[in-house]
Amino acid sequence: MLEYKISKKDSIAIIPARAGSKRLPGKNVKLFYGKSIIYYAIKKAEESGLFSKILVTTDSKKIANISKKFGASVEFIRPKYLSNDKVGTIEVISHAVNYLKKKNFLYNYVCCIYPVAPLINLKKFRNCYEILRNSKFNYVFPVSKYRKTNNTYLLLNKNLTIKKKTNKTSCKKLITHYNDSGQYYWGTFSSWLKKKNLFTSKTKVIFLSKNEFVDVNTLEDWKNLKHLYKNFF
Secondary structure, eight states: OOOOOEEESOEEEEEEEEEEESSSTTTOOEEETTTTHHHHHHHHHHTOOEEEEEEEEEEEHHHHHHHHHOOOOOOOOOOGGGTTTTOOOOHHHHHHHHHHTTTTEOOOOOOEEEETTTTOHHHHHHHHHHHHHHHHOOOOEEEEOSSSSSOEEEOTTTTTEEEEOOOOOSSSEEEEHHHEEEEEEEHHHHHTTTOOOOTTTTEEEEEOOOOOOOOOOOOOOOOOHHHHHHHHH
């Protein structure tokens, strides 16, 4: 029987950062106030004090070298088949978690942190972790009230779990529509391993204010992110 190596800290951060970004080229390492944007995600993970390791999964040697420079671990180059527009976050994180399992490293919790997330509120970030470890939810992550930032929305149950993910906006009560913040997802090791759906009633959400997140897809989004970081952080 394998003897698994459990860290004193029961969580690992995994940052998915591929090279390709069609709408905003080089987004994941684009300079943001003098440093590659991924630096801020790594820094936030470190400042949280929750992780025994910060692992970056990337298909780019350039991103790998930048990530290592800022103190993250890069233990493999992500396969090309997991590095295109059609591959979702679940598949990417599951691949990294499977890698860890094969190396006999298990953690109770895994947090996927997107590389463009300098606005992370650490108090709320730690709160998500506490909710997850003290419940039976598969995932916990932040959302914000409906804004026209994309064509996908989340409908919530009264207990702040996810009812469904939808692109329909005909509901009369738009207050029930929320956006995924695009910052991070806390989840159990087994949920990522088994590729469990993020958008079900087994996922709990917390709320962010309008000044705490920008889902960056365009140059305009990037400028808004810089404005919020400068004025609120």
